[in-house]
Amino acid sequence: MNNFTSIIGAADHLDNSSDHNEFDTDVFIVGTGPMGATTALALASYGVRTTMISQWSWLANTPRAHITNLRAVEVLRDLGIEEEAKKYAVSWKEMGDTLFTTSLNGPEIARLETWGTGDLRSGDYVKASPCTMLDIPQTYMEPLLVKNAAERGAKVLFSTKYLGHEQDANGVTVRLLNRASGQEYSLRARYLVGADGAKSQIAEELGLEFEGHTARAGTAYVRFNADLSSYVAHRPSILHWIMNPAADFGEIGMGLLRAVRPWDEWIAGWGFSVDDGEPDLSDERVISQIRTLVGDPDLQIDLQGTSTWYVNQQHALSMSKGRVFCGGDATHRHPPSSGLGSNTCMQDAYNLAWKLAYSVKGYAGESLLDSYSDERTPVGAQIVARANQSRLDYAPLRECFNTEMGDGTKSIEAGLARLQAPTQEGADLREKLATSLELKNTEFNALGVELNQRYSSTAVLSDSHEVEVFALDPQLHLQATTRPGAKLPHAWLVGANGRRISTLDVTGKGRFTLITGLSGQAWKDAAQDLNLPFLDTLVVGEEQIKDPYAYWARVREIEEAGALLVRPDGYIAWRQIKNTWEAGEAGKQLSLALEQVLGTTLASLVTAG
Incomplete structure (x- = not known):
């Protein structure tokens, strides 16, 4: 008997037929994204009856989230799907450096060894975990999670729209619409999980309070296919920041070329002013911009789709009310900088799932479920602040490449001339560039941000009243400890x-x-x-x-x-x-x-x- 089935088997005697008659499912999950699907996979693994819905007839149809950090891979490992996930991932080694360059075909400005792959940090990452970081686009991650959840017994319903809920002392009645047939109906569950995204209806119904604001900056994203291997295969990197006058606007002031699948599936991105409204995303404009970012005026491009997204900086002050729990983007809304989004969603799920399972099985009282919000709300606040600060931290780097000319126009040549000048001014600028580049380690080599999360709740019994003192920068470096509230160290x-x-x-x-x-x-x-x-x-x-x-x-x-x-x-x-x-x-x-x-x-x- 394996570890998963042993806990399932041990709990079989707790099943009550009358309870099964009252409840159609133990846990009902709205949303099939990383938070919802991970919750369903974990609960199904623990032997809990679980139903998950999506209002759509498909899973993620754009790559969106992709960085999968050590802690998220550890979750996949514990749930028994790490090796399967690796089949769909860009490997740790291929994630490589992050480039700052005038175009893929133009002069480089700087490189940063990122995601712990560099000589200075790789040992820290290897020592921290039995796992490595992976790059798994959401178009691969969601099917992986949903498939395994279904194989382990979770029911998954597509084209099913959540309409609302009512909770009482014993359970939750969920109202639904079958979008294919037009039929409305209700299901009865012990608990409801709102993993319904950044515009969460469930969070609104619960009246969850939020701190922060939304839509403070905008970004255009274009998905395209093109063979760019001649520009990148010799210097593998999944992120290429383009410091070019053509993209010198918006909050970051740089263009982005993100490798979705090496090296022919890509996303191009650039900022725009929210005050000016939606940007021009005509085919002509988009193709011209991509060619400029790549540095190839004749590049053959197969456009796949365009979209815009807005930079949010908002987190919930609590994540549950009664028998209803929210998580993922429903409770923390932020840009993709630092690669914390789907990772935090999956960790919300991993924290919540076992607590729901123990409550369903009769192993726990109400305080255990209360600990979910107590533990994960501070994490949401932390990662929202970190992701937004990572965007602001591009400003010093951008200032090092001043492309303005005397007549008010801008050119790459002017920026390179200043940066490469054999003068004291040039030396000072190059020193500033190195310092600015070092600051980006807090985004791209932030092992501490990813693994130093500490919990404080009734589910943690502290053995010390002394505040933990970190020997090194807690954003950059893991401090492994067995203090209650910390993650068990890998050894x-x-x-x-x-x-x-x-x-x-x-x-x-x-x-x-x-x-x-x-x-x-x-x-x-x-x-x-x-x-x-x-x-x-x-x-x-x-x-x-x-x-x-x-x-x-x-x-x-x-x-x-x-x-x-x-x-x-x-x-x-x-x-x-x-x-x-x-x-x-x-x-x-x-x-x-x-x-x-x-x-x-x-x-x-x-x-x-």
Whole structure:
């Protein structure tokens, strides 16, 4: 029996036929994007009856989100689809440098080693996780998530429009429209998840409060096919910023060529003033602009579509009300800078899904579900601020390439002449360019932003009143720790078969894990005595799992006889740095910790037979 089916099987005895008659599904999800589809996949993996709808008859039809950071790949890994995801991804190595250039065919201005691929940072990324970053366009990610959710039992309904809901003390009644037949009908669920995007009807119905503003800048996006391999194959990069007078407008003031699939499927982007209305996106204008950005006046272009999007800076001050939960773009709205969008959506889902599963199975009280909003709302605020700041941080870089001429016109040659001048002024400008480029590490090599998220809620039992002090810049560098509220550090262990296995691989899968060492036998005995269907025990040093590299010993921050309680989402709920308890006391301490985290009494749980 695998880890997923073990928790499903252990919970079968909790099923109640009368409940099944009252509820058409346990969790109803509106939206099939990264947040909705990841929630459905996780819940289906945990054995929870799940229904997910889309008002459309298709999944994502534009590439949109694409950067998949280490934490999101760890989510895919825990849900058992990392290897499948790699089949559709641009690999970490190919993600490569980010170029700042006058055109793809013109003189370069600067390069930045990005996404942790460079010599200065790659070791940090390798040490941080058993996974690598991937580039998976949303046109591939959504089908991957939805397919696997459906294969594991989630019901997926297309052409089904959400009309509204009413919740009561026991559940939620959801009103729907079958867009194909025109029929209106209702379904009954225990819980409702609003993953319905940046114009979320569900968030509006709940009256969720938002901070910030929308549409402060605009960007034109053009999807096109063209073979650009001769310009980029020798210097792989998925992002090319074009510093050219033709794109010197808008908030960033640069054009963008993004490789969707190397090296013949692309997106071209450039800013426009919101005050001036919609930009000219005629075929003639678009083709001319793309040729300018590429630097090839005769380039053959196959246009696929045009669109505009607006820069938002807005986040919800809470993410749930009663039995209804929102997440993803419904609660944090921001530009794609820093590549945090779909990653944060997937992590919202991963945080929420196990809590819903435990509530459905009767393992948890109301406080566990309340912890979702407490934990993820601050993350939403953080990433909205970071993504918008990343856009503003292009200004110093742009100032280093002044293309203005004496007559008020602009030219690339003027910018290059200033930047390459063999004078003190030129030297100062080049020094400023290097400093400005360094600032962009907070967008493109921000390992800390991606992995240093800390949770504070009733589902985390802090063991210190001291504020965590970061030894290095917390935006750029991961600070691995076993402090409650932090993600379990990755460390390579060795299994009974002699193969390496990550600490992340021996935890999760919808279950709590108690980790201790050989001299922590009291904790192992305590966990066995509790006989809970959702709790595993990992004794590092026993035959089946060893620490021959002493990697775990370096990062565990507890004595060998201490203990860590790791949640199903890989976050540490509680720890005991040392075991100072007398015989029998370990069980009491573990029981108390579980009861506080779950918001219930263990006596109320039906243990596995």
